[in-house]
Amino acid sequence: MTPTVYIVDDDEGIRKATTRLLTAAGFMVCAYPSGDRLLAELPSNTPGCIILDVCMPGLNGLDLQVALGDREDRLPIIFLTGHAAVPDTVRAIRGGAVDFLTKPIDPALLLEAVDRALVQDAHDRTIREHRKHLRERYEKLTDRERQVFERLIGGQLNKQVAADLQITERTIKLHRARILQKLNVDSMASLARFAVELGIQPRRPAP
């Protein structure tokens, strides 16, 4: 699937010129006059990036970033701004902006930024795929297996887990073997990495 560069700018001249520039550079371009239009019309789960003017009437760039952040398949955003105000920049970066370009925008820098954003998007997309697979595997675990999983990655010994869950140590060992199998990992270390990647909080033994 060819990545698409989504441009949001209320200024028609800029919109047209930027579209023309990116098209000439070989990108697929789709331009919108406002953030609302983008939110309404952005297809889901397509590769690409978004170029946003920070300063726009209506939904401004930062608002739009917040709105887009809610989506699973969020695209990297390149912010364009007349003058970079520090608080705005920080906010934008925290929100996941890949670039923050100050006007006048150097076309070469813009193209580079778009390239970077698309690489980022591809990367994000791979990670998202990987996580998706992990999640799918994780979801195969039974509730009991998940309880055991959380305690194991928290560093508890089989004996401690068994005491905690008030089941026998032998049963714990059985669960552990099934977990490793279901999640397709071969060691406790891999199991720990899996948990980190999925963002699963370990359950520490009670003091």
Next chain:
Amino acid sequence: MRRSITALSHQIGLVPTRWLPARLLLAVGCLLLACGATAATRDVEASLATSPQILVVFSDDPSQSWIHEMTDAMNEVVDEHTGNAPAWYFEYLDALRFQDQEHEREFGAAIRDKYRDRRMDLIVPIASNAIAFAAAAREELWPGVPVLAAEYGGARTLARIASQPKTTTLAFEYGLPSVLATMKQVFPDTTGVAVSYGVSAGERRRESGVAADVRNAGFDLIEIAAPTLAALLERVGHLPERTLLFLAGGQLDTNGAALPTWRMCDTLSKAANRPAMMLGSQFLGCGIVGGLMRDYAKIGTIIGEHALAVASRPSLASETIPFSAIATLAFDARQLARWKVDERRLPSGSVVAFRPPSLWRDYHREALIIAAAVAVQSALIAGLLYERRHRRQAETESRHSLALAAHADRRAAMAALGGSIAHELGQPLGAILHNASAAELMLTSDRLSRDELREILHDIRADDDRANQIVQRHRAMLQKHELERRPIDLHAVIRDGLALLAHDAAQRNVHIELRLPDTPCVVKGDRILLQQVVVNLVSNALDAMAQAPRTRRRVVIGSQSGANTVTISIRDYGSGLPPEVEPRLFEPYFTTKPDGTGIGLTIVRRIIDAHEGTVEARNNSDGGATFWFNLAYLPQHEGVAASTT
């Protein structure tokens, strides 16, 4: 003197103003007399028997003016004690034309027949011919009736009658020597006197005493007796220098027909190359210079009074009346001017008549009042003009100071919007750059079509125009500018003003909602200054919403057309106007903002004032405040000036 002048004045139709009161009294008197007229008529009939009956015999014909003067004066005479007036009878010998014995006999016979049934109490012959006639005929015509003989041409004939019984004489001094002396004073270089006797032989004979008086006064005598009027005019027109012309006669022409003496006087005076004089004061105004003159009205009065006295007391003594008692001293202003006589040379007590009408002389009180009124009015007008000029000047000054203050305020406002110009210019400049880069890219990859290139160039040009407009708009706001009022589209002005603020508004997350009709709204005003009003009011609205929640950050701009005015409203949803701020809103240097100058709204008011509009502000019921301004509307699009920058 006073009486004679009044009479004179009446005759010549002149009333010197200082006798206005006298004239008024006279008028009032006439009215009173008129009221009592009916009663008076009855009294006259009753008193006829008791009033003295007096027959006056004149030497001359009744048409002569001096005769009228005398008869009029006599008719005025009233007995001081009884209040009775004599019954006057007047007869005229006309002796100049009828000088034979036969005529006198027939005249006497006619009188006898005429007065057959009247008993005269007194006979008054006047002047030499009449005196001579009376002296000869009185025994036959009026036996035993007293006679009062009056002579003003010299006392010569009086001798013939003075010795008769029951005779009283009244001799008036002839007065020519005094007359000549006065003339010498007025015309000091006079050496000769030309005496014109008219064209008839009789007059020359009668005035024979004149020549002696002239010589005795030390003047060279020129006697003019011409057979025809033409010859006479020729003679008087070529008199030597330093000569005065004395008109001694002129009652008759060569055929013996009576001439109005005033006409002779007028004709001769006009033809003369030297000043003319005459003895009778009634001729003043008929071409003579004037001087000391014999006043026949005075003579008439004196004769009348004496006649009344003699009628009751026949034994009254004869008298000689000095010339001064019958003389009047008056001059004709026109003749003085003609002969270039300095009025300061006139003897004291001279009356100068016939001045060219002069408003000041005749109506000085009225003139004064009118002049005062005009002066007051002029002062008022001058005052008003001064005031107006002053106001104009003040207006110009205030306009100028408004322009200065407005300029300073615009600079401050534009400085505050400093980021906006960079941003605004960034848009078209960025677009141009991207378009150029795109074309470059297409060129290198050999994918540039002709059509595409044309399109790119078109867009570049459009963006360049846009950049230019932005620069112009800002420059216009920054330039010094004097108020100029011309038809402009207020809506376009508002849009321009908002363009300046668009970036600032976006930056503050304020949504500006423009609710203007598409039709132009034409007012007479100054584009730059009104744009400044919009910028200031909208900036104010933006400031007011700094603390407002983002969802409420909205400015609504509306336009409402009234019958004669258009109202522009700028509504915000901010904190509203605190009550203590509202009344001081438009005061200079009053501000609630930490970095405010306090001049923005003052400028707004002054600009709107200069446009004869009004501006006001009020809190909204649902929060925030609304500012309005009103401007008079030009309903007809009288040459709308292009109002977009």
